[in-house]
Amino acid sequence: MQTDPLSATFAALADPTRRAILARLATGEATVTELAAPFSMSLPGVSKHLKVLEVAGLVSKDRDAQWRRCRLEPAPLRDLATWLEFYRRFLDESFDRLDDYLNALQQPKEPTDDRSR
Amino acid sequence: MTAAASANKTVFTTDATTNELIAERWFDAPRDLVWAAMTDPERIPHWWGRHGDVTTVVEHDPRVGGTWRYVSRGPDGIEHPFKGEFLEIDPPRRAVQTFCYDVDGFRDFVSVTTLELTEEGGRTRLLDRNRFATAEQLAGAVASGMEKGQAETYERLEAELATMR
Numbered sequence: 001m002q003t004d005p006l007s008a009t010f011a012a013l014a015d016p017t018r019r020a021i022l023a024r025l026a027t028g029e030a031t032v033t034e035l036a037a038p039f040s041m042s043l044p045g046v047s048k049h050l051k052v053l054e055v056a057g058l059v060s061k062d063r064d065a066q067w068r069r070c071r072l073e074p075a076p077l078r079d080l081a082t083w084l085e086f087y088r089r090f091l092d093e094s095f096d097r098l099d100d101y102l103n104a105l106q107q108p109k110e111p112t113d114d115r116s117r
Numbered sequence: 118m119t120a121a122a123s124a125n126k127t128v129f130t131t132d133a134t135t136n137e138l139i140a141e142r143w144f145d146a147p148r149d150l151v152w153a154a155m156t157d158p159e160r161i162p163h164w165w166g167r168h169g170d171v172t173t174v175v176e177h178d179p180r181v182g183g184t185w186r187y188v189s190r191g192p193d194g195i196e197h198p199f200k201g202e203f204l205e206i207d208p209p210r211r212a213v214q215t216f217c218y219d220v221d222g223f224r225d226f227v228s229v230t231t232l233e234l235t236e237e238g239g240r241t242r243l244l245d246r247n248r249f250a251t252a253e254q255l256a257g258a259v260a261s262g263m264e265k266g267q268a269e270t271y272e273r274l275e276a277e278l279a280t281m282r
Contacts (some may be wrong), residue, residue: 087218087228088129088138090167091245095127095142095163102146102154 009076012056017050022058026074032068059095142247148236151243152209157234165189170197179203185214199225210234216247 012018021035036046050070053059058075062069127142129242146152154160158177165172166189176186198219205213212232217224235245 027276041132085248086137090141091127091247092127093167094165095140095243095245097140097166097168098154099144101160101163102144102150105150105154106146 007056008056012052012058015052017046018053021046021049021053022072024057025032025070029069029071032070035070118244138247140243140247140248142243142245144243145239146241147210147239148234148241151234151241156212157207161187166197167191176200179206179212186219201230204229214266 013022017039020038024030024035024038032043033052035050036040039046043066050059050061058073059070060073062071079108125143125145127140130139130141131137137167138168146154154164156179158174161177162172163173165187170189170194172187172189173187175188176184178184183203186198186204189197189199191197199220200217201215203214205211208234212217214230214232215227216230217227229246229248231246231248233246235242235244
């Protein structure tokens with residue numbers, strides 16, 4: 001089931017509740033109770049979503065058992081941004097080259113015989 | 118070609134409702150020529166890939182259900198394989214195909230590329246819509262965290278999305 005880290009990131013982001021949790025954590029650390037507050041959802045329900053985010057490496061929890069504060073881990077999202085940037089750059093540079101190539105194709109042909117000298 | 122030969126530039130936008138990264142570009146060439154350059158396996162190596170890449174067309178079967186595979190070798194000697202399948206072909210107007218960067222960590226992300234060419238006054242407008250099953254998720258995550266995002270990630274993603282707008 002588990003494939004590569006990027007797939008895990010995408011799968012974890014596929015759920016609106018989990019995206020909302022990440023958005024909340026982007027503003028700072030929070031406890032599970034605080035995270036659950038905006039949702040009409042039980043604590044175990046939120047914990048389940050947090051587990052998915054934890055497995056994907058997007059969220060980490062404090063060691064401190066009393067507080068268990070959750071925080072956003074940016075590394076997996078950085079991989080995502082890297083991939084998108086790669087793709088965008090690939091298109092951009094390919095189209096630059098296509099532009100040059102089309103211009104070259106439309107240039108009048110250079111005379112190639114001896115008389116051109 | 119001189120650098121000043123063309124003022125054309127690719128404009129990137131994102132469409133959150135369709136999960137698409139959209140690239141739009143004008144070319145100073147008639148549509149038939151643009152179509153030929155983009156679909157003829159003999160011509161594809163002339164432009165496919167990033168600056169400095171040398172591309173080999175390994176496979177190119179432009180029929181519905183046919184597949185393609187190109188390998189771009191970068192200046193560093195590293196080979197970047199790409200592959201996909203042709204879903205629709207309507208020369209010289211429209212082509213739909215899948216796109217996959219065929220290396221570990223990326224090959225699960227198959228986007229669907231819809232290419233549309235329209236001609237106006239001898240120039241051609243290319244509209245290249247790349248639909249990611251997963252880009253919506255990224256956009257959603259970024260949009261929802263953007264207002265107050267403190268994490269370095271969100272700043273980077275925001276900057277990235279800004280360049281696409």
